[in-house]
Amino acid sequence: MSGPFWCGIDVGSSYAKAVLADAEGGVAAEAVRRTGVAFEVVAAALRADLLAALPEAAGGIVRTVATGYGRDNVAFADGTVTELTCQAVAGWHLFRRAVTLIDVGGQDTKVIVLGPDGRRKSFQMNRRCASGTGAFLEEMAARLDTTPAGLEALAARGGEAVTLSSFCTVFAKSELLSLIRSGRAVEDIALGVYDAVVRRVVEMAPLQDEIVLTGGAARPGGVLVKRFEAVLGRPVLVPAEPQMTGALGAALVAMRGGEASQ
Amino acid sequence: MPRLESTTRMQALMAEAFRECDAAAWDPGRRVAWCSSVGPVELLRALGFAIFFPENHAAMLGASRAATDLIPAASAEGYSPDVCSYMTSDIGAFRHGVTALSRVDPSITAVPRPDVLVYDTNQCRDVLDWFSFYGRQWGVPVIGVSAPRGVGEVTDDLVASVAAQIRGLVSPLESIAGRRLDAGRLREAVAVSRDTSILWRRVLSTGEARPSPLTFFDTCVHMGPAVVLRGDPRSAAYYEGLLAELEGRIARGEAAVVGERVRLYWEGMPIWGRLRDVSDLLARLGACVAGSTYCSSWVFDTLDPDAPFESMASAALELFITRTDAVKERILAAEARRYSVDGIVFHDAKTCPNNSNCRYGMPGRLAAGPGVPSVVVHSDLNDLRLHSDEGVRLALEGFVEQCTEASP
Numbered sequence: 001m002s003g004p005f006w007c008g009i010d011v012g013s014s015y016a017k018a019v020l021a022d023a024e025g026g027v028a029a030e031a032v033r034r035t036g037v038a039f040e041v042v043a044a045a046l047r048a049d050l051l052a053a054l055p056e057a058a059g060g061i062v063r064t065v066a067t068g069y070g071r072d073n074v075a076f077a078d079g080t081v082t083e084l085t086c087q088a089v090a091g092w093h094l095f096r097r098a099v100t101l102i103d104v105g106g107q108d109t110k111v112i113v114l115g116p117d118g119r120r121k122s123f124q125m126n127r128r129c130a131s132g133t134g135a136f137l138e139e140m141a142a143r144l145d146t147t148p149a150g151l152e153a154l155a156a157r158g159g160e161a162v163t164l165s166s167f168c169t170v171f172a173k174s175e176l177l178s179l180i181r182s183g184r185a186v187e188d189i190a191l192g193v194y195d196a197v198v199r200r201v202v203e204m205a206p207l208q209d210e211i212v213l214t215g216g217a218a219r220p221g222g223v224l225v226k227r228f229e230a231v232l233g234r235p236v237l238v239p240a241e242p243q244m245t246g247a248l249g250a251a252l253v254a255m256r257g258g259e260a261s262q
Numbered sequence: 263m264p265r266l267e268s269t270t271r272m273q274a275l276m277a278e279a280f281r282e283c284d285a286a287a288w289d290p291g292r293r294v295a296w297c298s299s300v301g302p303v304e305l306l307r308a309l310g311f312a313i314f315f316p317e318n319h320a321a322m323l324g325a326s327r328a329a330t331d332l333i334p335a336a337s338a339e340g341y342s343p344d345v346c347s348y349m350t351s352d353i354g355a356f357r358h359g360v361t362a363l364s365r366v367d368p369s370i371t372a373v374p375r376p377d378v379l380v381y382d383t384n385q386c387r388d389v390l391d392w393f394s395f396y397g398r399q400w401g402v403p404v405i406g407v408s409a410p411r412g413v414g415e416v417t418d419d420l421v422a423s424v425a426a427q428i429r430g431l432v433s434p435l436e437s438i439a440g441r442r443l444d445a446g447r448l449r450e451a452v453a454v455s456r457d458t459s460i461l462w463r464r465v466l467s468t469g470e471a472r473p474s475p476l477t478f479f480d481t482c483v484h485m486g487p488a489v490v491l492r493g494d495p496r497s498a499a500y501y502e503g504l505l506a507e508l509e510g511r512i513a514r515g516e517a518a519v520v521g522e523r524v525r526l527y528w529e530g531m532p533i534w535g536r537l538r539d540v541s542d543l544l545a546r547l548g549a550c551v552a553g554s555t556y557c558s559s560w561v562f563d564t565l566d567p568d569a570p571f572e573s574m575a576s577a578a579l580e581l582f583i584t585r586t587d588a589v590k591e592r593i594l595a596a597e598a599r600r601y602s603v604d605g606i607v608f609h610d611a612k613t614c615p616n617n618s619n620c621r622y623g624m625p626g627r628l629a630a631g632p633g634v635p636s637v638v639v640h641s642d643l644n645d646l647r648l649h650s651d652e653g654v655r656l657a658l659e660g661f662v663e664q665c666t667e668a669s670p
Contacts (some may be wrong), residue, residue: 069652084656089670093670107652119670122666123661124638125657209331251459
């Protein structure tokens with residue numbers, strides 16, 4: 001595969017992602033790492049991962065745009081853009097119609113409304129609290145003495161989801177303790193954790209048009225997707241690689257020659 | 263961003279006002295009144311009180327980022343961290359024995375001890391709780407106006423009710439001041455307030471120019487004399503100078519935000535502890551916050567020296583913060599047009615529900631009706647524990663990108 005290529009780096013709060021886009025906007029290479037505590041280091045490592053996966057891209061990257069919490073720490077980026085814009089750009093690129101994007105991120109969740117012209121009409125982010133985010137799932141998994149993947153495996157075996165009513169993650173952990181003490185099946189508790197995320201997101205904005213779900217927790221066919229569909233009562237669209245849409249959007253912004261946001 | 267040359271004069275004027283109030287507190291021949299920022303100031307001026315404004319003091323605590331360290335002292339005393347952080351930071355400062363005035367003039371070591379505290383609940387109930395704390399501390403009277411909130415049309419009945427309450431303050435205030443109210447002095451104070459208000463409104467209106475010669479963040483600073491020296495001729499003189507400087511900028515096409523490409527309107531309280539940061543962030547993005555409801559809260563240009571009590575009542579009732587959401591919605595739509603903004607930034611201040619106007623569906627109605635897009639930032643006026651730098655930055659950057667993006 002020959003160039004040119006455009007690079008998007010999404011340094012999120014939990015995971016850092018990178019995409020090399022080709023001239024058609026296709027994903028030529030991609031990479032994911034835990035973000036860790038050294039944003040510049042992980043960004044450089046991601047670029048190395050991309051070039052290892054696609055050696056012919058060396059010298060052929062026209063432009064790099066960074067996004068995500070660590071966007072200012074990507075030393076080799078030519079510009080920065082918020083993940084709100086990147087998700088919107090990727091959402092339009094992938095679906096080409098008016099959709100409402102829900103990105104369940106590690107630290108925050110975003111609801112972005114795309115109009116029929118592909119422009120953002122509005123966006124909402126979760127309030128200060130972690131509820132409705134990937135961090136909530138991680139916290140609850142830890143409370144149930146498992147990993148996020150383990151939490152999903154438990155939830156997949158759940159039958160009747162428990163109701164976790166608290167906005168507050170700490171209070172929700174207390175609720176978990178009460179449920180464990182009362183003898184509720186851990187699988188039903190795990191399922192209730194996912195439902196709690198869905199309920200917090202559903203109340204962020206009117207969810208109109210078709211819904212597109214992205215983020216690391218939005219595995220196609222996974223529990224989060226199924227619970228969204230159950231609550232909304234209609235199918236939810238999920239990109240093939242929902243964790244990568246921010247980075248893909250950044251690469252597409254790079255292709256447009258996107259300006260740095262600051 | 264270019265600095266307004268008037269800033270130095272403003273700082274000197276504010277320091278002078280604070281020193282005068284401090285001196286009055288030490289002078290057995292003077293009386294000090296604390297007054298809520300949109301309380302019956304003119305009456306106090308006419309009776310010769312030195313006037314101290316706790317809300318101004320609390321904003322200074324917030325702007326100096328001292329508030330967050332002070333609030334816990336009030337919380338420990340039973341004042342919830344969910345209630346007005348102006349109040350809790352001010353009470354915390356009192357408990358710590360510190361004052362923001364010391365930063366202006368180190369010779370001022372304490373807030374001026376009041377002889378009376380005069381409130382108006384037109385903004386919120388918290389101001390009464392706040393003043394009552396000091397009333398108990400010092401054993402001084404707390405009197406004021408219990409104004410209605412959620413005002414739709416400002417009717418004659420409402421005006422008469424509030425005017426009667428202001429008249430009711432005269433007798434107790436005369437007793438404390440040790441002098442009779444001079445009707446001429448009251449008329450004069452009202453006239454000066456009106457003149458100041460007219461000038462302040464003209465200052466704010468310069469933000470309608472493209473590019474704007476000033477930003478919301480400038481007006482947050484330069485509104486000081488409109489609050490602290492309302493009814494004092496020095497404030498009018500100050501605003502004449504500021505207005506001339508701004509009109510000069512407009513004539514020369516000078517922008518407060520170099521390369522202004524997005525125009526915004528700020529609704530709600532400032533984030534005092536991050537005023538500079540948010541200002542710098544938006545300036546880097548080429549976004550100018552050209553107007554605000556907050557700084558317009560000190561426009562009382564309907565004051566009438568010939569009907570001092572009724573016009574003071576009208577002014578207090580016509581405030582944005584006292585109105586129903588329906589009225590606020592109309593005002594915001596009109597303001598968005600007047601300042602030709604691309605969108606509104608709503609500040610949802612955690613401890614200030616009365617001046618967080620996005621909580622009852624307003625952003626959605628403004629988008630669906632007049633088509634004004636908006637973004638909500640979640641923070642607080644003084645308590646930075648309720649603020650996320652990343653969250654606010656992402657919301658504002660994302661909104662500016664939304665305002666400027668072209669169709670794909």
